[in-house]
Amino acid sequence: MPSGASTPNGLPADLRPVPNPAYDAWVASFRERAVAQGITRPTLDVAFRGAGYLPGVVTRDRNQTEFSRSLEDYLAIAASDERVQKGRAALARHRGTLTALEDRYGVDARIITAIWGLESFYGERRGEVPVISATSTLAFDGRRGQFFEQQLIAALRIVQNGDIPAAQLTGSWAGAMGHTQFIPTSYQQFAVDYTGDGRRDIWSDDPSDALASAAAYLQRNGWQRGLGWGGESPNGSLQPQAGGPRFATTANFRVIKRYNNSDAYAIGVGHLSDRIGGAGPLRTPFPPDANGLTKTDRISLQQRLTARGFDTQGADGVIGSNTETAIRAYQSSRGLPVTGTPSQALLQSLR
Incomplete structure (x- = not known):
């Protein structure tokens, strides 16, 4: 096989x-x-x-480590429309538990929900x-x-x-477990038996123990009650992608990085939590990528390839292996050099 x-x-x-x-x-x-x-x-x-x-x-x-996404691509996945919608539904469905956890640990219910969303797609991918x-x-x-x-x-x-x-x-393949993807040593240190059944069960369909464990993890790593994570700011000092949005961050941003030591991850959690709470997309557009394409261009490219019978398996503006395979198939069908690389010329040929 x-x-x-x-x-x-x-x-x-x-x-x-x-x-x-x-x-x-x-x-x-x-x-x-x-x-x-x-x-x-x-x-x-x-x-x-x-x-x-x-x-x-x-x-x-x-x-x-071979493939590193731009912040624009990362956020297109981390705060996709589907993830935002599912996050709002998850927050509403578990509002009682999440509000109680916010009261107990001081961690914003939207932040807990966003971590859940990024780590396991709200329990769908444990x-x-x-x-x-x-x-x-x-x-x-x-x-x-x-x-x-x-x-x-x-x-x-x-x-x-x-x-x-x-x-x-x-x-996961690297041993991260449950709704909130704790590695075993983190489980030993921070997992919580929130339901009181004698087991710290982060794996079951009931996410209560896992959500409490994530909140406890953040609180014990220095989360400050009532302090936001930061946000988009023209004068912010953090600009992970040249020409893209800038962010001002707080001490709680650094606490999120204790969960996953990545600026993109912490921005993803913070931005997703804002979107779950009703905020809109980032205001500052990202510049064209190395191939001269904006996100709108890339979405259009994916849509046009799929319409021609070269299915990209979605149109999110992120050029991954499915889109590259579709591009190669299209190029081959037209007698073009088979590169799998998107470009303005390729986009124009699909009009």
């Missing part, structure tokens, strides 16, 4: 365990280190039953990769071996403490 093809349980084939004797030997040696740190042998037996080496985890770890397999694969691989061994130990403690059965301990 080709890499990326789906298996019956919905995971890509490369995220299913494959035989790897070197990984097996590493696990055998790791088990002794885990026991020395208080993990019981029965916990290890249960946790590693069915676990294994996931080649796709290593591939994704190697490739994750991740299905077994965390024990993912973290053990990355610990064995060694690029960030010590970090992921710490995550693996923390994941085993979660199982040992009875928060969730090992078979249900799932998350």
Whole structure:
């Protein structure tokens, strides 16, 4: 089965365990280190039953820094119309819980909702990769071996403490878990049993524990009650994309970065929270991209390609692999050089 093809349980084939004797030997040696740190042998037996080496985890770890989006593209995804609409609905649906969390932790309910939206699309994308397999694969691989061994130990403690059965301990390919995508060590430090059932359950359909955990994380990292994150400002000192909007930020902006140390992420959370609260889009337009196209041009290009039968899988103005594939197919059909690169000339040829 080709890499990326789906298996019956919905995971890509490369995220299913494959035989790897070197990984097996590493696990055998790791088990002794885990026991020395208080993990019981029965916990290890249960946790590693069915676990294994996931080649796709290593591939994704190697490739994750190869493509860096502009702020304009990032915000087109992070604060898309769909994400804003779903965020407003989620805030309304869980207003009682979110308001209570705002009272308890001082974190704006819209900020909590925005983090939920960015991390898991309001719970729709919590991740299905077994965390024990993912973290053990990355610990064995060694690029960030010590970090992921710490995550693996923390994941085993979660199982040992009875928060969730090992078979249900799932998350992203890098081990981030649940509605708010906590890594295992963050879970150990900050997760909250908000519902009072004795389990800090960030995985279930009920997001209460996960939302409380995100609020607790921000509060314990210095969130200041009543202070906004910042916002667009002509005199702001932060301009992540040359020629684009400027932002003035507060101490709470830096707290958001403790969740994910990225200016784009923190702006995405702040801007999405504003949009969920009823604010409009950013006022300052972004300049044309390196290919001379504005966002309006890119949307038009996607719409025209799709209308011609070269489906870009959406028209959001973000040029990703689907759009590049459609461009190549169109170029090939017209006998043009096949580059997959958008341009004004390409746009004009589609009129």
